[in-house]
Amino acid sequence: MANKARDLEQALRDAGLRMTRQRAVLLEVLAGASDHPDAAELHKRVQARDTGVSLATVYRTLTELEVQGIIQRHSFDGASARFETCDPAHHDHMIDVETGAVVEFRSDRIERLQAEIAAELGYDIVHHRLELYVRRRDKA
C-alpha cells in the first residue's frame, strides 16, 4: 500500500481532470485521512499545508471526485456531508451515537437480501445506504 495519494492522482488524471497544486494537496489529505472528515475539516487540513486553497475549490474538487467515483460522500443523520476515499471493497457504517465514531462493516448476506427485495418489487439497486446507529453494549 505504497502511496495512496499517487493512486488518487492517477485516478484523477485517468478521469481526464487536470492536476493542480490545490488538488494535489487535497488528495494527500484524503489519502491520509482514516476518519470521515467533512468539507470544512478537509479544508482546514488542506490549509495547514497550503494556505492558498479556497473552500469553494475543496467543494468543487470533492464533487468532481465523487462523480468520478474516486471518493464517496456520506450524509449521516442530516449533518454536513463527510467524505472518504473509495475502498476497494464496499462497506456500510456503524455510528456510535455517543462518540460519533464510525466503524465500517460489511455483510454479503445483507447485500444479497437487499438485491432480492428490490428484484421482487421490480427494481434494480443503483446504490444503497445502511447505517446502524449504535451504543456500546454495557459490559455488565
Next chain:
Amino acid sequence: MANKARDLEQALRDAGLRMTRQRAVLLEVLAGASDHPDAAELHKRVQARDTGVSLATVYRTLTELEVQGIIQRHSFDGASARFETCDPAHHDHMIDVETGAVVEFRSDRIERLQAEIAAELGYDIVHHRLELYVRRRDKA
C-alpha cells in the same frame, strides 16, 4: 383506521402541546398523506385548506412532532427532509432515483443480521437506516 387525524391530535395533546388551528390542519394533512412529503409540500397542502399557516410554523410543528415521536423525519441522499407519521411497524425505504417515489419495505432477516453484526462488535443498535436507491428494471 377510523380517524388517524384524531389519533395524532390526541398524541399531540398527550405530549403537552396545545391544539391550534394551524396544527390541526397540519395533522390532517399528515394523516392523509400516503407519500413522504417534505416541509414545503406539506406547507402547500396545508395552505390549500387554510392560507393562514406560515412555513415557519410548519417547520416548528414538524420538529416538535418528531421530538415527541409522533412523526418521523427522513433525509434521503442530501435532499430536503421528508416526513411521515410513525407507523406501528418499522419499515425501511426504497427510493426510485428517477421519480423520487418512495416504496416502503421490511425484512426481518435483514433486521436480524444487523443486530448480529452489531452484537459481534460489542454494540447494541439504537436505530438504523436502510435505504435502497433503485431504478425500475427495464421490462425488456
Next chain:
DNA sequence: ATGCACATGCGGATCATTCGCAATTACACC
C-alpha cells in the same frame, strides 16, 4: 371570564453548498 405561558408570523439569520465571472494555469502541440 382571565392570565400567562405557549404559539404564530413575519423577516432576517444561519449553515452548508453552489455559482458567476474575471484572472490563472495545466497541458497538448509546435
Next chain:
DNA sequence: GGTGTAATTGCGAATGATCCGCATGTGCAT
C-alpha cells in the same frame, strides 16, 4: 521552451433548507 485554449481557481454573492427573534395573538387551566 513558447503558445493557445479550455479547465481551474478565488473571490464574493446567490441558493435553499431550516431556524431564530421578537412583537402580537390565543389555547386552556383555574
